[in-house]
Amino acid sequence: MRNPTATKLLFEMSCAGRGTQVFPESDVPEVSGLAAIGAEFLATEPLPLPEIAEPDVVRHFVNLSTLNMSVDSHFYPLGSCTMKYNPKRHERWARLPQAAGSHPYQSEAQIQGLLSVLYELQGMLAEIAGLPGVSLHPAAGAQGEFTALLTAAAYFRDRGEQRTRVLFPASAHGTNPASAALAGFECVQLAGGRDGFVDLDELRAQLDERTAVFMVTNPNTLGLFERDIRQVSELLHSVGGLVYIDGANMNAILGRTRPGDFGGDMMHYNVHKTFTGPHGAGGPGAGPIAVRDFLAPYLPAPVVTWDAARNWYSLSVPEKSIGKVRTFFGNVGILLRGYFYIRTLGGRGLREASENAVLNANYLLSQVKDFLDVPHGDRCMHEFVASARRQKEQTGVTTMDIAKRLLDYGFHAPTVYFPLVVEEALMMEPTETESLQTLNAFAAALRAICSEPADLVRGAPHTTAVCRPDEVNAARKPVLCWSAPEC
Ligand SMILES: Cc1ncc(COP(=O)(O)O)c(C=O)c1O
CATH class of the missing domain: 3.90.1150.10 (Aspartate Aminotransferase, domain 1)
Structure with a gap:
């Protein structure tokens, strides 16, 4: 039978006089008089808070926590949103004081170790993507899409090209058009073939000098690898457009093939779906992006760079950076979980996964x-x-x-x-x-x-x-x- 302390509100369990808080004697001088605080800030009535004994409060919250399903308690086959089991050792490592105890306002000299890990992670993500420029900045997959589109917009602007349209198939995740619209592009949705793949004729008919980017999830959201992805990329490149690979489904192709190898120019990772990290409630997450070399100068700041001569890691601003899309240098706690996951499995392990x-x-x-x-x-x-x-x-x-x-x-x-x-x-x-x-x-x-x-x-x-x-x-x-x- 379900425990009543889980489903009743604390207020419903309240019993006058049962409060358990015992405040210690004040060891600072008492400040008296309304002037010290201001009459408007003083309560006139006691606050209507529940009065409950400590064990009941503990039971209430513990039982409440069991009412929800989680990947640690139940099988959770959420397609596209990928509820991967998060190995506990990566959680533990990400909480090591060297990482969790650091602060973004610390000087570079104080966080050389952490920067070296982030630098290494940039390299690993570039390798897995087949795309050399990496930004760890974005806070989620959706923000990765948005950031990459801003990067593409800066690239086209720099070349004096007026490209206004972003295309995507009907099976695209809702964040694709949302990111494109937020980045100031006009959204064009393709119907897609009946067999679930991008229809090349339909795509061809939509391409012209206004085309900026084609956003495509691969494998797509029907669980199919876009068999014509090379031709898709060639078509886009033939009109001067770019291919964005929504990497939400990278979990299917790690170590098998790479977006950069099948024609993608930009992509995002969802660290929680492809590697490890808590997922849910909109974050906090991490959605690093990887881009081709000609787009790297526009990436958000900072990126981690390494001066081999001095063996020194720095937070650097790419030459034509679009600036910042969030605070500091990314959601480091989540990035570290991804780093540890990749290091634990190694190349062969990722492929096996x-x-x-x-x-x-x-x-x-x-x-x-x-x-x-x-x-x-x-x-x-x-x-x-x-x-x-x-x-x-x-x-x-x-x-x-x-x-x-x-x-x-x-x-x-x-x-x-x-x-x-x-x-x-x-x-x-x-x-x-x-x-x-x-x-x-x-x-x-x-x-x-x-x-x-x-x-x-x-x-x-x-x-x-x-x-x-x-x-x-x-x-x-x-x-x-x-x-x-x-x-
Ligand atoms: C295909 C696809 N693209 C993008 C996203 C957005 O990723 P995030 O939830 O990390 O913002 C998702 C999320 O489920 C997705 O499934």
């Missing part, structure tokens, strides 16, 4: 395709998109119902209703760390749900503290300030 991510996704696909439609083929990269369209037509059970019912089985739902090009989409990404047993259990749960009575599934979840919150209202009208309940 990708191979296992792809293997796991293909195995899961093979286990669900007889009861869920998988519109884009029998093979995938690290994720695939299934559809509950048939279930909806036949029984009225929607993707959302299936997602909610999975909670009753102890699984977090896959990504739902994305990408928009697939009706009733369920986008599944198991990641490389999941075992055969977990994948089998998840597939069995999905299979069971698809044959359960429709009413049972439509009423789910039945076992969680909250059933179906009004998600739209919660997102649009969040209540962010505490106010005392009216008793």
